[in-house]
Amino acid sequence: MLTRRNHFQANLRPLAVWLAAACLSVPAFATGTTVPAGTSINNTAAVTYTMDGKTHALSAHATFVVDQLLDVAVSWQNGTPVEVPAGSTQRGLLFKVTNTGNGSDSYALTLHASPDPQGGFTADHCQLYLDNDHDGGLSHGDTPYPAPADAPALAANASMDVLAVCHIPADVADKSLSDIELQVASNMLTGQPGDTKPVPGHGGYIAVVGMSGNKAQATGTYAAANVTYAFTSSQLVTDKSGGHVATSGSRITYTLTVTPEGTATGRNLVVNTPIPDHTTYVPGSLKLDGNLLGDSGTDGDAGDYDATAHAVIVQLGDISGTSAARHIRFQVTIN
Amino acid sequence: MKLRSIPLVLLGGTLAMAGTAHAQSRGSIQLTNAATQAKTITGKDGVKKTVMVPVGRVTPGTEVTYTITYRNIGAKPVGNVVVHDPVPAHMNYVAGSAEGANTTIGYSVDGGKTWAASLDKLTVTDADGNTRVATAADCTNIRWVVNGQVAPGGKGSVSFRAKLQ
Numbered sequence: 001m002l003t004r005r006n007h008f009q010a011n012l013r014p015l016a017v018w019l020a021a022a023c024l025s026v027p028a029f030a031t032g033t034t035v036p037a038g039t040s041i042n043n044t045a046a047v048t049y050t051m052d053g054k055t056h057a058l059s060a061h062a063t064f065v066v067d068q069l070l071d072v073a074v075s076w077q078n079g080t081p082v083e084v085p086a087g088s089t090q091r092g093l094l095f096k097v098t099n100t101g102n103g104s105d106s107y108a109l110t111l112h113a114s115p116d117p118q119g120g121f122t123a124d125h126c127q128l129y130l131d132n133d134h135d136g137g138l139s140h141g142d143t144p145y146p147a148p149a150d151a152p153a154l155a156a157n158a159s160m161d162v163l164a165v166c167h168i169p170a171d172v173a174d175k176s177l178s179d180i181e182l183q184v185a186s187n188m189l190t191g192q193p194g195d196t197k198p199v200p201g202h203g204g205y206i207a208v209v210g211m212s213g214n215k216a217q218a219t220g221t222y223a224a225a226n227v228t229y230a231f232t233s234s235q236l237v238t239d240k241s242g243g244h245v246a247t248s249g250s251r252i253t254y255t256l257t258v259t260p261e262g263t264a265t266g267r268n269l270v271v272n273t274p275i276p277d278h279t280t281y282v283p284g285s286l287k288l289d290g291n292l293l294g295d296s297g298t299d300g301d302a303g304d305y306d307a308t309a310h311a312v313i314v315q316l317g318d319i320s321g322t323s324a325a326r327h328i329r330f331q332v333t334i335n
Numbered sequence: 336m337k338l339r340s341i342p343l344v345l346l347g348g349t350l351a352m353a354g355t356a357h358a359q360s361r362g363s364i365q366l367t368n369a370a371t372q373a374k375t376i377t378g379k380d381g382v383k384k385t386v387m388v389p390v391g392r393v394t395p396g397t398e399v400t401y402t403i404t405y406r407n408i409g410a411k412p413v414g415n416v417v418v419h420d421p422v423p424a425h426m427n428y429v430a431g432s433a434e435g436a437n438t439t440i441g442y443s444v445d446g447g448k449t450w451a452a453s454l455d456k457l458t459v460t461d462a463d464g465n466t467r468v469a470t471a472a473d474c475t476n477i478r479w480v481v482n483g484q485v486a487p488g489g490k491g492s493v494s495f496r497a498k499l500q
Contacts, residue, residue: 033500034395034500035395035425035499035500037394039425041393041399041423041424041425041426041499042423042424043368043370043401043420043421043423044368044420044421045366045368045401045403045418045419045420046366046418046419046420047364047366047403047405047416047417047418047419048415048416048417048419049363049364049413049414049415049416049417049485050413050414050415051363051409051411051412051413051414052411055415056363056364058364058366059366060366060367060368060403061368062368062369062370062390062401063370064370064390064391064393064399065393066393066394066395066425066499067392067393067394068394069394069395069396102394102395196392206392208392208394210394
């Protein structure tokens with residue numbers, strides 16, 4: 001048995017990330033029924049009575065103006081660790097920031113990357129983006145989250161989708177984890193519940209810090225998901241007399257085995273195997289996992305024999321690290 | 336606490352005092368409506384206690400107590416005294432909070448068209464056409480029918496609590 005090197009092409013974009021992005025349903029706004037800050041609440045009590053046979057009526061009012069409650073909440077939206085390949089760039093974790101108060105506010109956002117306590121790696125080059133198209137991933141239309149002075153105002157009960165976008169170091173181990181904490185703090189006022197300040201431009205009411213302290217944090221997690229392919233080749237020589245002598249006219253049966261390992265999925269895996277010099281491909285001998293494949297490049301199946309390049313080409317497609325080994329078999333004759 | 340003056344035509348020369356309360360009188364009855372809220376204060380001895388103060392800091396979820404006081408400031412007794420108060424917009428009546436000594440309390444969930452002695456004797460119809468028993472949040476109006484007559488100088492007060500939505 002011999003082991004040979006073969007040409008190997010794989011695009012290692014993990015499928016899992018894209019599937020997760022496609023399945024997320026992200027409502028742009030939460031619904032809330034809290035009374036907006038500044039609303040005047042009026043109560044009119046009335047009394048009726050009779051005196052000397054006549055009915056009388058009068059009323060009395062009580063009025064106050066609703067103050068601004070300052071509260072904020074943030075949650076990580078992916079739910080399960082987002083699988084990322086080692087060495088990949090601009091991988092997104094999706095967070096949702098919700099103004100749970102009853103008036104407009106804006107927020108300063110900061111990111112902190114750290115290895116997961118269970119053992120892991122630290123994602124780097126982290127940046128924040130607004131997920132403007134609400135697709136859960138970084139897209140062309142998404143914009144960097146601005147500095148506090150330019151942070152977008154978030155109306156009462158409104159939410160914004162924020163992406164933490166990081167690079168994944170090249171040397172991370174499969175299944176290792178990295179935590180990203182998103183910290184949210186009001187630009188208006190943070191502090192102890194009950195702290196107050198006047199609302200600029202609104203002399204009629206004050207802002208009151210709610211139970212959140214008007215700050216919040218949530219942690220999202222990346223899971224390194226790598227895939228490698230062990231690749232072996234064996235050959236069996238059969239001569240015309242039924243023996244195993246490699247001589248002119250002998251037939252060689254090659255068996256190539258591709259064994260995936262890891263948790264990611266390689267996309268569009270192509271096995272390109274030039275046949276040895278001084279041999280001739282046996283037409284109709286190509287099999288994938290025991291199934292015969294046509295030699296033509298236009299027959300629509302996964303395998304071809306490229307007569308110009310003298311190479312067997314098999315399109316294996318997307319191969320998950322947890323899927324079964326694939327077996328490619330073909331024959332040549334020695335010239 | 337602020338001092339507010341009420342137009343003389345209504346008050347007949349008297350002044351009403353309350354943080355947000357307005358008073359009116361015409362003929363024999365004077366009516367005041369005061370909105371207060373609970374506030375926790377810490378005394379010099381370090382003991383915390385809750386006191387009622389005029390509304391000053393109200394955010395969603397805050398409970399406000401409305402206290403309506405009637406007083407016979409005339410020389411003759413008055414009868415058939417009924418205090419009526421719609422639950423303010425953006426507020427929900429707090430279950431069981433309506434009080435009024437010497438009164439019969441009634442509730443309405445339809446803006447005062449029909450009344451019952453308790454909310455669970457009323458029904459509401461939701462947007463889908465389904466009918467269910469009313470709850471505190473459905474209450475739109477409360478009334479207090481004062482038992483008997485109110486003598487000159489006599490007074491009474493009724494109250495309820497409502498929570499800001």
